[in-house]
Amino acid sequence: MLEKYVELLKEHSLKITPQRLQILKYLDTHNTHPTVEEIYSELKKRSPSLSKTTVYNSLETLQKHSLIQLLTISGTQARYDFKHDMHHHFLCTNCGKIIDIDIKCPNIEKIVKEGYEIEEVHGYFKGLCKQCVQQQRGRRRES
Amino acid sequence: MLEKYVELLKEHSLKITPQRLQILKYLDTHNTHPTVEEIYSELKKRSPSLSKTTVYNSLETLQKHSLIQLLTISGTQARYDFKHDMHHHFLCTNCGKIIDIDIKCPNIEKIVKEGYEIEEVHGYFKGLCKQCVQQQRGRRRES
């Protein structure tokens, strides 16, 4: 079950610790782009000895090796994403959810041609998600 | 000289205070995407009574009225941009500079069609800026 994550860590010559494996598994199986606090309090339930410092350390290590992605969309807390392929994110200003957005931007290579060396690309959208748009329409109809 | 900013504030029915005018002017004349601390310590030189709380308050008000833009590209501190039209940003991981990027993404409207209501779009790129790429090449040649 955890073999997938053992392999991932091995590929990057990282030590295989139970904490790292649990963090990777949690991110892989939850598509919610959780905060450090969310990851910590959830894993703490099953591993009461877990330290928040370890969560911070592990996330930093995994991110530096590009196993996971750090999102700065909220501006107040870091959020993490297991998927490290290029995709974008939508933050709903009403319900707070962060949703994956899969659009391609064909013009990105233009800035490579200009002489930049790109390591990361983040597309952040903010507004109302589909469900909250629907809800608002309903409320408008009532009044 | 400050009339431009007086007008801007009037258009948004915001009270015209010397602090707000100075902050707007600073952002308009500095294309560096400064932090709160940078804005504060710079303006404090000429207005020693200025409070950092006022800088925070003013920036929040101006941003809520879309007079300025809040960037979360660094993840650790807020940065502000006077330009509020759609454009993107590049953070150099070597020198720390934040540079404006003007590319268009023709696919954004796709997610509007899907039912989202977009209020903000942020494109964040991270990597090496042109100058740092040049520097690195030079260093590589030497060794």
Place this chain on the structure above:
DNA sequence: GTGGCTGCAAATCATTTGCATATAC
């Protein structure tokens, strides 16, 4: 065996809050 990892407590840093005074309109 050893260097890197974990976990705890304390420290740091950006940002927010409470409140009294001052100012724009």
Place this chain on the structure above:
DNA sequence: GTATATGCAAATGATTTGCAGCCAC
């Protein structure tokens, strides 16, 4: 005159740091 903005000090909350003991390799 009144509602809102300013400025100060204290509080908060996310993240970082120092360090002792532990574990992966």
